[in-house]
Amino acid sequence: MGDADRTATGGEADSGEVPFRRVAIVGMGLMGGSLGLALRERRPGIHVTGIVRRAEQAEDCVALGASHAATLDMAAGVADADLVVLSTPVRTLIAQIPEVARHMRPGAVLTDMGSTKAAIMRAMAQVPWPIQPVGGHPMCGKEVAGLEAADATLYEGAPWPLTPLERTDPAATAGVKALVGAVGGRPVMLEADRHDRLVAAISHLPYLLAVALVEVADEVADEDELVWSLAASGFRDTSRLAASDLSMMLDILATNRRYVAAMATRLHRQLGRLVVALEAGDAAEATDLRPRLTEARDRRIAWGLRKKA
Amino acid sequence: MGDADRTATGGEADSGEVPFRRVAIVGMGLMGGSLGLALRERRPGIHVTGIVRRAEQAEDCVALGASHAATLDMAAGVADADLVVLSTPVRTLIAQIPEVARHMRPGAVLTDMGSTKAAIMRAMAQVPWPIQPVGGHPMCGKEVAGLEAADATLYEGAPWPLTPLERTDPAATAGVKALVGAVGGRPVMLEADRHDRLVAAISHLPYLLAVALVEVADEVADEDELVWSLAASGFRDTSRLAASDLSMMLDILATNRRYVAAMATRLHRQLGRLVVALEAGDAAEATDLRPRLTEARDRRIAWGLRKKA
Numbered sequence: 001m002g003d004a005d006r007t008a009t010g011g012e013a014d015s016g017e018v019p020f021r022r023v024a025i026v027g028m029g030l031m032g033g034s035l036g037l038a039l040r041e042r043r044p045g046i047h048v049t050g051i052v053r054r055a056e057q058a059e060d061c062v063a064l065g066a067s068h069a070a071t072l073d074m075a076a077g078v079a080d081a082d083l084v085v086l087s088t089p090v091r092t093l094i095a096q097i098p099e100v101a102r103h104m105r106p107g108a109v110l111t112d113m114g115s116t117k118a119a120i121m122r123a124m125a126q127v128p129w130p131i132q133p134v135g136g137h138p139m140c141g142k143e144v145a146g147l148e149a150a151d152a153t154l155y156e157g158a159p160w161p162l163t164p165l166e167r168t169d170p171a172a173t174a175g176v177k178a179l180v181g182a183v184g185g186r187p188v189m190l191e192a193d194r195h196d197r198l199v200a201a202i203s204h205l206p207y208l209l210a211v212a213l214v215e216v217a218d219e220v221a222d223e224d225e226l227v228w229s230l231a232a233s234g235f236r237d238t239s240r241l242a243a244s245d246l247s248m249m250l251d252i253l254a255t256n257r258r259y260v261a262a263m264a265t266r267l268h269r270q271l272g273r274l275v276v277a278l279e280a281g282d283a284a285e286a287t288d289l290r291p292r293l294t295e296a297r298d299r300r301i302a303w304g305l306r307k308k309a
Numbered sequence: 310m311g312d313a314d315r316t317a318t319g320g321e322a323d324s325g326e327v328p329f330r331r332v333a334i335v336g337m338g339l340m341g342g343s344l345g346l347a348l349r350e351r352r353p354g355i356h357v358t359g360i361v362r363r364a365e366q367a368e369d370c371v372a373l374g375a376s377h378a379a380t381l382d383m384a385a386g387v388a389d390a391d392l393v394v395l396s397t398p399v400r401t402l403i404a405q406i407p408e409v410a411r412h413m414r415p416g417a418v419l420t421d422m423g424s425t426k427a428a429i430m431r432a433m434a435q436v437p438w439p440i441q442p443v444g445g446h447p448m449c450g451k452e453v454a455g456l457e458a459a460d461a462t463l464y465e466g467a468p469w470p471l472t473p474l475e476r477t478d479p480a481a482t483a484g485v486k487a488l489v490g491a492v493g494g495r496p497v498m499l500e501a502d503r504h505d506r507l508v509a510a511i512s513h514l515p516y517l518l519a520v521a522l523v524e525v526a527d528e529v530a531d532e533d534e535l536v537w538s539l540a541a542s543g544f545r546d547t548s549r550l551a552a553s554d555l556s557m558m559l560d561i562l563a564t565n566r567r568y569v570a571a572m573a574t575r576l577h578r579q580l581g582r583l584v585v586a587l588e589a590g591d592a593a594e595a596t597d598l599r600p601r602l603t604e605a606r607d608r609r610i611a612w613g614l615r616k617k618a
Contacts, residue, residue: 139541159539188539201529202540206547209518212579214605216572220510228612230468230497231511232448236616237546238515242609246602254594257587263525264584268577270521275573278566285563293555296523300551303537307545 018043018182019175020109024081026051026096028061028070030142031113032087033150036066038183041152051077060147075103083179085136086112090120090251097123106130109172113138115199115248117163117192119255125165132172135163135192138185139203145245156184163192200259204252208264210242327352327491328484329418333390335360335405337370337379339451340422341396342459345375347492350461360386369456384412392488394445395421399429399560406432415439418481422447424508424557426472426501428564434474441481444472444501447494448512454554465493472501509568513561517573519551 023039025032028050036048050067051074052058058070071077078084078100086093086100093114101110109132114120117135124133140158142149160180164173177187190198217235220227253260277288332348334341337359345357359376360383361367367379380386387393387409395402395409402423410419418441423429426444433442449467451458469489473482486496499507526544529536562569586597 139539141542159541161539188535190535194533194535198529198533198536198539201526202536202544205525206522206543208580208583209522209547210609211602211605212576212583213515213518214609215579215601216514216575217510218604218608219575220507220572224503224507226497226499226503227507227511228615230448230470230507231612231616232468233450234515234550235511236613237549238518239609239612240546241543242605243613244606246599246606249602250594250599253587253598254591257590261584261587263529264580264587266525266528267521268580268584270524271517271573271577271580274517274521275570275577278562278570278573281566282563285559289562290555290559292524293520293558296520296527296551297553297555299527300519300523300548303540303548304545304552306537307540 016174016178018046018178019171020046020082020179022047022049022081023083023085023179024049024051024078025067025085025087026074026078026100027086027088027092028052028057028066028147028150029087030145030147030149030154031138032085033061033064033066033147034152034154035085035087035113035183036061037064037150037152038155039179040065040068043182049077049081057147064147064150066147066150074099078103080105081108083109083111083175086110086114089247090114090116090255092251094120094123094255097127101127101131104131107132109134109175111136111162111176115203115252116255117161117195121163121165121192125167129167132169133165134168134173134176135161136176136180137161137163137195137199138180139199143240143243145248153184155180158185159188160185161188161190161195163190163195196256197259200256200263204256204260205263205267207241207244207249207252208260209267210239213239214242325483325487327355327487328480329355329391329488331356331358331390332392332394332488333358333360333387334376334394334396335383335387335409336395336397336401337361337366337375337456337459338396339454339456339458339463340447341394342370342373342375342456343461343463344394344396344422344492345370346373346459346461347464348488349374349377351493352491358386358390366456373456373459375456375459383408387412389414390417392418392420392484395419395423398556399423399425399564401560403429403432403564406436410436410440413440416441418443418484420445420471420485424512424561425564426470426504430472430474430501434476438476441478442474443477443482443485445485445489446470446472446504446508447489448508452549452552454557462493464489467494468497469494470497470499470504472499472504505565506568509565509572513565513569514572514576516550516553516558516561517569518576519548522548523551 048067050061050070061067061070111134121135138160180187277284357376359370359379370376370379420443430444447469489496586593
């Protein structure tokens with residue numbers, strides 16, 4: 001399709017030319033800033049405008065090359081965009097949808113980078129017909145937030161679910177797919193509800209586990225402070241997500257409560273079963289513990305190999 | 310103390326000259342092999358013998374420079390050692406203690422690299438008096454096992470609990486501390502039972518959590534296979550330990566059952582409380598969820614900064 005420098009990472013990345021000449025990104029933190037940097041590097045013909053809340057941020061966007069222009073004026077910033085990308089925390093983003101849509105030109109495409117999709121798509125379903133909504137969720141990140149951490153390579157190889165509405169023009173969806181492919185992401189088409197259920201298991205549940213693990217370590221530390229100085233690489237990796245950005249995580253949990261609670265309940269049950277097997281001792285080791293640990297190990301190794309492939 | 314090239318990593322690493330001229334390492338996998346490589350690099354005057362189970366392993370030890378000599382003969386291998394280091398999985402190691410001790414010279418020091426300590430120290434308490442037992446546990450590792458993965462820098466900065474018996478000669482303990490410091494580890498003196506309780510929280514519990522997380526993802530995959538292709542870096546890190554070496558982990562769980570079960574029960578309770586807060590919705594967010602997530606985040610960030618310092 002003439003898209004010669006597109007990163008070939010499998011998935012549904014066969015996406016053709018990016019049909020947008022002007023892109024407006026609302027929120028220039030880690031995610032929005034990285035998208036701006038990646039577009040400017042890989043698609044220099046596309047004009048990028050950043051919409052931010054403070055004057056210093058606007059200066060930084062332009063100085064860092066994350067956007068050609070930057071403004072605090074939402075109406076002016078999105079008015080002539082062919083594509084508007086919402087890149088603020090989920091509940092902020094939902095609140096911004098009506099205002100943004102009001103100022104977009106008819107036929108322009110509206111996408112987002114929020115980590116849950118059903119609540120966002122309900123809000124997008126309310127925007128007037130000529131606007132074309134295509135929900136999106138780049139599945140990548142960093143421990144540090146903010147424009148300073150933005151990175152043009154952040155999206156390389158990242159799964160990027162897209163959740164258009166039934167009413168969305170297929171050409172708008174194809175355009176967003178092309179944009180995702182252009183910055184190295186792997187577009188995955190799925191329904192918003194299905195997305196939320198799956199990410200509850202593999203993204204939001206790991207966060208809750210990390211929090212609960214830190215809480216247990218902290219409880220133990222109240223009894224014996226040495227615990228923190230013994231914690232090593234296993235604790236580091238398993239607890240890493242507990243350090244995630246709080247506004248982002250609270251918004252995610254609030255808009256995906258039902259599925260996150262369901263997945264946490266499943267984990268609660270599995271952990272309970274592991275404790276029973278453990279307490280049953282040697283007899284249970286051969287019949288229950290070993291087969292379970294073996295299967296989990298094999299699944300995890302197979303997943304790791306598949307990710308590398 | 311003349312120990313000029315010792316890595317300064319804090320802790321109790323002020324440990325002086327290594328008093329052992331001949332060191333025998335039983336089991337030359339990742340841990341034993343890395344110790345051999347580190348000693349040969351940093352203390353070339355110390356003679357290292359590897360004791361292994363297969364002739365090819367013996368050849369590999371010498372070829373890779375992990376030991377000067379290697380043998381399949383336990384009696385001959387440990388006979389003239391000043392220090393014997395047991396570096397096999399915990400239950401194997403416990404079974405080897407009587408035989409190894411029988412062949413050691415009077416006054417020689419016996420240490421180990423096992424991940425639990427109380428069961429090992431009970432076995433070490435049975436060895437005849439002239440042998441000096443000092444339990445040890447270097448807290449580091451890699452996802453891959455085996456001599457091929459051995460690395461002279463593996464122990465740099467690693468917390469390394471030491472658990473001598475009451476009867477152990479303080480000079481023997483000081484010698485093992487010096488050895489730990491020589492390969493870059495941070496010796497931490499503590500009792501075996503206290504060790505097992507602490508590592509249950511920050512090392513063995515994270516393993517069980519990783520297993521339970523993979524089990525939940527696998528359950529979800531039975532209903533929707535797409536889950537594996539969406540799993541990204543958060544899942545990768547939180548589930549990493551599920552791929553750990555199975556013999557090693559089964560031995561750890563079997564010899565630390567009580568504390569691991571107790572810590573898993575604590576986590577079970579914390580996760581249950583998180584689910585309740587989540588299901589209670591917006592009202593609970595401000596009063597319960599946000600303060601808990603904030604505290605966990607702050608603890609995790611503070612721990613990360615302390616580790617880097």
